[in-house]
Amino acid sequence: MIPETFKAIVAEENRDGKISPVLRDKDLSNLPVNDVLVKVQYSSLNYKDALSATGNRGITKSYPHTPGIDACGTVIYSADQSVTKGDQVLVCGYDLGMNTSGGFGQYIQVPAAWVMPLPEWMGFRESMMLGTAGFTAALAIYQMELNGLKPENGPVLVTGAGGGLGSLAINILAHLGYKVIAATGKTDEVDYFTRLGAAVVIGRAEVDDQSGKLLLRPKWAAAIDTVGGNIL
Numbered sequence: 339m340i341p342e343t344f345k346a347i348v349a350e351e352n353r354d355g356k357i358s359p360v361l362r363d364k365d366l367s368n369l370p371v372n373d374v375l376v377k378v379q380y381s382s383l384n385y386k387d388a389l390s391a392t393g394n395r396g397i398t399k400s401y402p403h404t405p406g407i408d409a410c411g412t413v414i415y416s417a418d419q420s421v422t423k424g425d426q427v428l429v430c431g432y433d434l435g436m437n438t439s440g441g442f443g444q445y446i447q448v449p450a451a452w453v454m455p456l457p458e459w460m461g462f463r464e465s466m467m468l469g470t471a472g473f474t475a476a477l478a479i480y481q482m483e484l485n486g487l488k489p490e491n492g493p494v495l496v497t498g499a500g501g502g503l504g505s506l507a508i509n510i511l512a513h514l515g516y517k518v519i520a521a522t523g524k525t526d527e528v529d530y531f532t533r534l535g536a537a538v539v540i541g542r543a544e545v546d547d548q549s550g551k552l553l554l555r556p557k558w559a560a561a562i563d564t565v566g567g568n569i570l
């Protein structure tokens with residue numbers, strides 16, 4: 339049975355004019371009109387969620403609003419043939435949690451094109467432990483392999499290794515058999531990076547070339563850069 343109301347975290351303006359998150363009962367009829375209704379099992383916590391929950395208008399234009407840029411759960415209703423009631427699904431990115439009511443509520447209603455099947459071997463909880471950061475890292479590695487990257491090509495550099503994306507990229511690459519070089523500002527955390535799967539840990543200054551040369555000697559078969567700027 340579909341309830342008329344559900345619980346959600348709602349970012350709303352308080353008496354001081356500040357936006358902050360509170361737990362509310364919401365009417366299901368207030369969800370955006372879209373083809374697929376999903377009962378949410380898990381979401382993950384992303385930096386964008388913190389921005390949305392605290393009133394960043396670059397992320398969320400109007401409030402009250404429910405953040406949560408990703409979610410997994412079970413399809414309760416679908417008006418689109420590509421998605422079926424009972425399907426276990428994931429929604430990651432698009433406009434979810436930005437200007438579309440997001441995964442920090444018990445229900446989301448989204449376009450069918452945003453919905454992906456949950457892989458059979460993956461549980462709901464695990465999918466959101468990896469979250470959007472894991473999905474992004476996996477997509478990057480997938481594209482690199484489509485471009486011909488293989489473990490035998492040589493070591494792969496990951497910059498910003500201690501961050502959300504970097505740490506998951508290290509772990510996925512290591513599981514796929516790559517020799518991973520982790521570049522970080524946290525060089526005293528070698529044990530942590532080794533546990534993630536890094537073969538070598540280097541300081542970020544080593545990848546922040548200041549020579550001004552346009553071309554440098556190749557050192558790695560590939561790199562996942564999560565930092566940008568001169569390091570990129």
Ligand SMILES: NC(=O)c1ccc[n+]([C@@H]2O[C@H](COP(=O)([O-])OP(=O)(O)OC[C@H]3O[C@@H](n4cnc5c(N)ncnc54)[C@H](OP(=O)(O)O)[C@@H]3O)[C@@H](O)[C@H]2O)c1
Pocket residue numbers: 384385469470471472474497498499500501502503504521522523524542564565
């Ligand atoms: N998280 C996501 O879901 C996601 C999805 C798509 C795109 N992105 C983008 O990917 C990038 C990384 O995201 P993230 O979530 O991994 O961020 P994060 O958790 O904040 O990690 C960023 C890492 O960058 C390094 N860093 C920070 N300041 C630096 C500086 N001044 N110089 C050199 N390195 C510095 C640090 O690495 P060390 O700790 O190793 O020093 C830090 O841990 C961002 O641009 C983000 O917008 C993120």
